[in-house]
Amino acid sequence: MAREPDTQLARRDVVRDILAGRGGALVIGGLGSPAWDCAAVENNPLDFLLWGAMGNAASIGLGLAQAQPERRVLVITGDGDLTMGLGSLAAIGSAGVANLAIVVLDNERYGETGMQPSHTAQHLDLAGVAESCGFAETRLVNDQAGLDVALPIIHQAPGPVAIIVKIKAEDLPRVLPPRDGAFLKDRFRAALLGEEQAQA
DSSP: OOOOOSOOOOHHHHHHHHHHTOTTOEEEEOTTHHHHHHHHHOOOTTEEEOSSOTTOHHHHHHHHHHHOTTSOEEEEEEHHHHHHTTHHHHHHHHHTOTTEEEEEEEOSEETTTTOEEOGGGTTOOHHHHHHHTTOSEEEEEOSHHHHHHHHHHHHHSOSOEEEEEEOOOOOOOOOOOOSOHHHHHHHHHHHHHOHHHHTO
16 A cells, blocks of 8 residues: 655645635646636636646646746645656756746645546655756745745745655545636736736
8 A cells, every 4th residue: 555645734725725825826726626716716727727637737838937037936736646747847947937836736646537546645856856957946845834935935936946745645525616618818918917917
């Protein structure tokens, strides 16, 4: 049997703490639980919550950060998602985007397929990978004190930033955002650009 992550942090409490201080940040919610966590905390049109697209949350965050250099871009995703798109860390580090922060909710599980152990339950060190890719700031968070220190880094530190937050392996009730991808895209564009420009 796989070991449990060494933490008492609960995923939705972590997401609530992060979103409480977001200001005007643009948020990408990785597929599955991270998107549901964002939806459970608030229904913000500046959240682009993914259905499918596994492995792409960080890459989407990179593109958005490059397109909107004056806005803080925050990616909240899971360890399985980031592991599938591990090459995105190299691209982000090379791009040197100062306005991008990635938070990984790492429960060491593939939560959407049966809670099988993920690679981070074994040897994969996502913070170490991000650091080796040239991220300006990387941290591994295991407790509330560490999260409290990480929050201003997530929201304000020059990036790219990667914060890996070890969370309990929980199977929580799902709070689903709308399933219509076109609606989510259009809502996000309108909130970001304004209705008139979004329709141009």
